Amino acid sequence: MDGADLRAQAGFASMTVRCGVVDLGSNSVRLVVFEGRGRNPAAIFNEKAVLGLGRGLHDTGQLNADAVDQALTIMQRYHAVARAMGADPIEVLATAAVRDASNGAAFVGALKERMPGVPIHILTGDEEARLSAHGLLLGFPGADGLLGDIGGGSLELVELHQGEQGKTGSLPIGTIRLADRAKGDIGKARAIVMEELARVPWVHSASGRDLYLVGGAWRAMARMHMAQTGYPLSIVHHYALTREEARDLSGVLMAATRRTLERMPGASSKRLADLPFAALVLRRLLRASGARRVIFSANGLREGWYARLIDAAERKRDPLLAASHDMSLRFGRDQAMPPALFAWTAPLFEDESPLAVALREAACWVSDIGSHDHPDYRAEHAFFRVLRQPGVGFDHHGRAFLALAAALRYEAEAEAPFLPSARLLLDVGTLRRAEILGAAFRLAYTLSGGTPVLLAGTSLERRGGRLVLRLVEGSGVFAGESVLRRLETLAAALGLESSVQVTQRG
16 A cells, blocks of 8 residues: 555545655755645655765765665665655656766666656756756745855856846865865865866856855855854845855855864754865855855755746745745635735835835735634744744745734734844834734724624724724724724824724715
């Protein structure tokens, strides 16, 4: 009996469709199982084994013999896990080590025996680069600059022009291969990287724009920087550094001894050998590209593979709004309420930028996600549910704004100990907007009970120095004590006086 039959027998036949991809890299092998076909990949299983399959490849021309048997065992397990979870399709993507090794084809043959029926695709450098770009663009649809994806065997580069892919390149300077080529000498490695980057002069086109970084070694660098600076959010995706910050971080890591690295906050023990070489590649890439800042992405090759399974209309959806809508579907009560709330709150804000409008719409979608939680913990649960949710559509600014608005909607105390992690990520103006929205949501849900039908009997209007709440007589809403109190709070947040106007049904 296969995994699909087992799930059906257990009563899970109606569960959302799943798919699985194995990233067979030079340093690690990883299985990710995604659930659904939504705009934001939902990874429900993610397991990695660091094997160093490509270690020594430069000298021997073959895969690391000590890692091959381990890889076959791990891959057999991944096959069993993916099948048991009902993932379909399942595919293996083999990258630099397998495509460059003289015994790569024999290794793939052994894999096919252990994973019958599973496609094993040995990617070219161009394919690897373009899949990484597809994955990046799920989270950064308007990405503009240069993508760099570093693995153990190679560095993939892709030109990006406002969300469109341009030239690609694949260079043999992944962290493992670079260390092997330089015999562990960072000075020799510098010369190698300079020589390789000279082969792709088009990287200069990123001058003054962004450098998007993909790959475990660079994510490890980001985590170290976050730990050292006390950053209030432990999510690498969308973390950004200025050019100067990235250069300084790279310089420190390039010069550090292993013992020094071990003592640094946030250092990954499994990445210690890679860090100096990853830092070197980043520093030289910054110089070659002239990029103004770096942005780290958790999306790459695997998410790019997933993106091919999504239809074109789904891919075109705004990732922020798609993620917010998904949260509303999972945790909200009435899917007609957020659009009604979006229209209802519009009079509160003047001269909104496109980003501010999008954030307000997203906030409306997540405004009811604590409705099924214990009343005493709704504010805290809603806050962390938004701030820490795994969707790729939220950058750190957006997470903080939406989390704060959701918490204040549930009347979080101003001095609640969990709120500073969001406040530290927002400027004064954005903080004020989140506070206004939170107060508006409290008023709207008090009036309507979370139903658009009752909300339709109310409206807000800014009239001179006053905020006027209009109520339709006989519509089931009235200005009780709690309504008046919350109206006053909202008006005060806007710097206005408050009043209520009752009108007859039209």
